[in-house]
Each structure stands twice: as structure tokens, then as C-alpha cells.
Amino acid sequence: MEVNLKIGINYRGTPQELHGCINDAKNVQQFLINNWNYKAEDIVLLTDDATNPRQIPTRQNIIEAMHWLVNGAHPHDSLFFHYSGHGGQVKDKDGDELDGFDENLPYRYHTDGRAKGSQVTASHRKEKSTPADVISWSGCKDSQTSADTWEAGVATGAMSFAFMSCLRTNPHQSYQDLLRSIRNILHDRYSQKPQLSSSHPIDTGLQFIM
CATH class of the missing domain: 3.30.70.1470 (Caspase-like)
Structure with missing residues (x-):
């Protein structure tokens, strides 16, 4: 089984706006279909220009999409995750990171540039390791x-x-x-x-x- 999750966030209308992330996600999708025999029905695409609320990269949608990516996986399956957007770090609260920080994926910035309350951090993971x-x-x-x-x-x-x-x-x-x-x-x-x-x-x- 080959399944794929792609996320592209341009942060339109904010001081942190990017321009190529949505194109990245969509281009990678077509690249996998045309060159690596991935099937469209096995790909989930989240972008912040989507008109379908389920396809917008909110915190809930990102986490649900990640669960979709790994649920039902078996040995020898291929799971592909692509992310284009800003990344950052926040202070580690549970003490499991040697450097004292968790990595995060900001999916929305406020008008003053703050990502607080609008991010997915590594601390939300229930499992910290995998045999894969x-x-x-x-x-x-x-x-x-x-x-x-x-x-x-x-x-x-x-x-x-x-x-x-x-x-x-x-x-x-x-x-x-x-x-x-x-x-x-x-x-x-x-x-x-x-x-x-x-x-x-x-x-x-x-x-x-x-």
C-alpha cells in the first residue's frame, strides 16, 4: 500500500506570507501520480486556499490526516508525508527532548505575526517512536x-x-x-x-x- 499526505501553507495576508508552498504540495501530488504510480484516492492534500473546510490545514485537520496516514499501515507499506510551510520550535513541556524544545508546524499567524495557539507541536504525539x-x-x-x-x-x-x-x-x-x-x-x-x-x-x- 502506498499512501500520501501533503500539506502546503502560504499564510496569505500575513507578514509571514510565502508563495510557493501550495504549488509545492500540488506539484508533488502530480509528480507522484505521473511518475511513481500513486493513486489519487490514496492521497490527501491540505492547503490554505482550499474551499472545502475539510481540506484546509487547521490543527484538527492536520492531526486527523496524520492519523489517516498511519492507521491500517502494515509491514512493507510506503507512507509519504510532504510539508511545505513555516516551521519552528516551542519549549518542551514534558521533558522528552534533549534540546529542551518541541518542533512545531504553524498553520496560522495572527496579524502581528504570532503563531501562539495556532500550531501543531510534537508534544501532541501519543507515540514517540516507531519500528518503521x-x-x-x-x-x-x-x-x-x-x-x-x-x-x-x-x-x-x-x-x-x-x-x-x-x-x-x-x-x-x-x-x-x-x-x-x-x-x-x-x-x-x-x-x-x-x-x-x-x-x-x-x-x-x-x-x-x-
């Missing part, structure tokens, strides 16, 4: 930001653009080669350095799968 192999691609180091940019006159995220461009050129790369290809595309124009991480040791020489 979790592989994460990030647009930058934790100390950096991932660029919201324009390519061919279209707003997009730099990481998403590079990721899909590399796989369209060569879908049979190893994890290591794909990371190198993505970094090479971004190197001359952006300061961000994309990262590959995993919950368990993996052989990065193996062919990338999704």
Missing part, C-alpha cells in the same frame, strides 16, 4: 532556512523543485547520488544545504525508492 524505517529529506540544516523562490516564473520551494528535477532526469539514483544531485542544483543560487536523515541506519548506496 523513517527516511527524511529536508531542504536545509536545522540552523538554516529553505528558500521560497521562483522557477520559470512559477512560485515554488527550492528543495521541492530540485528534488523533482533530479528524479525526472534520473529516477534510478541511489540515496547518496540523489542527495548530491539536489545539492548541486541548489549550490550556486542558495545557501541552504539539503539533508538526508533516517531513524535507523540505511545503506545510502541503495537505489532510492518512494
